[in-house]
Amino acid sequence: xxxxxxxFFSLHAGAAHALSISFSGGRWRWVYGEIERQGCLSFKSIRxxxxxxxELVPQDDALLSAVSLEQAIVAAIRELPPTLTKPQxxxxxxxxxxxxxxxxxxxxxxxxxxxxxxIQELMEAAAGESEREAAFDWQVxxxxxxxxxxxxxxxxxxxxVDEIMRACQSCGLTCLGITLDTVAAMxxxxxxxxxxxxxxxxxxxxHGELSRHHVRLAVFSQGVLFNESWEHSEEGFSVVQAVxxxxxxxxxWTRDDAPEEVASxxxxxxxxxxxxxxxxxxxxxxxxxxxxxxxxxPRKELxxxxxDDVVPFGALEAMPCE
Numbered sequence: 001x002x003x004x005x006x007x008f009f010s011l012h013a014g015a016a017h018a019l020s021i022s023f024s025g026g027r028w029r030w031v032y033g034e035i036e037r038q039g040c041l042s043f044k045s046i047r048x049x050x051x052x053x054x055e056l057v058p059q060d061d062a063l064l065s066a067v068s069l070e071q072a073i074v075a076a077i078r079e080l081p082p083t084l085t086k087p088q089x090x091x092x093x094x095x096x097x098x099x100x101x102x103x104x105x106x107x108x109x110x111x112x113x114x115x116x117x118x119i120q121e122l123m124e125a126a127a128g129e130s131e132r133e134a135a136f137d138w139q140v141x142x143x144x145x146x147x148x149x150x151x152x153x154x155x156x157x158x159x160x161v162d163e164i165m166r167a168c169q170s171c172g173l174t175c176l177g178i179t180l181d182t183v184a185a186m187x188x189x190x191x192x193x194x195x196x197x198x199x200x201x202x203x204x205x206x207h208g209e210l211s212r213h214h215v216r217l218a219v220f221s222q223g224v225l226f227n228e229s230w231e232h233s234e235e236g237f238s239v240v241q242a243v244x245x246x247x248x249x250x251x252x253w254t255r256d257d258a259p260e261e262v263a264s265x266x267x268x269x270x271x272x273x274x275x276x277x278x279x280x281x282x283x284x285x286x287x288x289x290x291x292x293x294x295x296x297x298p299r300k301e302l303x304x305x306x307x308d309d310v311v312p313f314g315a316l317e318a319m320p321c322e
Contacts, residue, residue, distance in 0.1 A: 018089040020312040024181055026057035030076040031312040041319045046301035049309045050079050063160045069167035090173040092164050093184040093315035100155040101225050108149050123155045133158035141224055152224040177319050181311055182218045188314020189268045193296050203264040210242040210271035217249040239279045247288040267292040270307045
């Protein structure tokens with residue numbers, strides 16, 4: 001077992017440039033810019049963004065190979081204007097299907113080595129008969145009334161981590177971190193959200209992803225992925241069908257799990273169908289979605305396909321560093 005904490009490196013003095021790249025299915029998107037460190041990573045400026053498709057699309061549960069990862073990283077760097085500095089660092093976000101998300105309870109002053117031991121046991125139990133190792137990290141989710149602490153735990157298949165690290169090494173880049181696409185997307189939207197939203201008393205934050213062949217609802221509580229549900233379409237969703245599918249997912253979740261106060265549950269929309277004519281207005285007319293909907297404007301450097309770029313942006317932005 002290895003901890004992802006060893007991936008966070010101190011940034012060199014002077015200007016540092018990073019490539020943040022995200023993978024979903026057979027597609028990848030990237031954002032490049034100058035970064036700074038003030039307790040966490042952030043983009044001081046964003047200079048370029050783009051995307052492409054993998055030559056070999058991973059099938060079913062297959063991991064992203066080092067070869068495919070390296071090809072995508074090299075292609076992204078080649079797309080950079082010649083006047084820009086080659087990045088020294090990279091951040092990678094991968095599909096959440098290769099991750100385990102859970103939580104454990106520990107004493108407030110629990111020693112780190114004992115926390116690691118508990119999480120290792122949790123990862124081994126989650127792996128089951130496969131016995132596949134997982135790289136893991138944790139963060140405080142809540143301090144409980146009895147004095148204990150609830151920790152949110154994330155584990156990523158160790159083999160996937162190894163493939164990513166090999167690709168980064170082949171490209172001559174230092175990996176600053178690895179995260180999940182669902183977490184990166186929500187974080188990206190939150191970094192662009194109005195200040196009032198960040199200070200609001202929101203118990204559950206929903207991310208509705210409207211795509212041509214799938215609609216996904218990700219539910220976050222206190223910054224941690226709490227629940228995830230999907231609807232798929234082989235033929236492809238129209239705007240109306242996608243919004244209707246999201247309405248069903250939200251209705252099912254609110255019926256079973258959500259608090260009664262609508263104000264404590266807010267919704268952010270994303271996905272490729274947000275570029276389609278009438279998508280946003282259709283969602284705003286929905287009696288199910290509209291009361292919870294949050295309007296977010298893109299960061300000024302991400303005015304184009306910002307619902308795609310929000311994932312690599314969010315993968316790096318506000319990532320903790322040591």
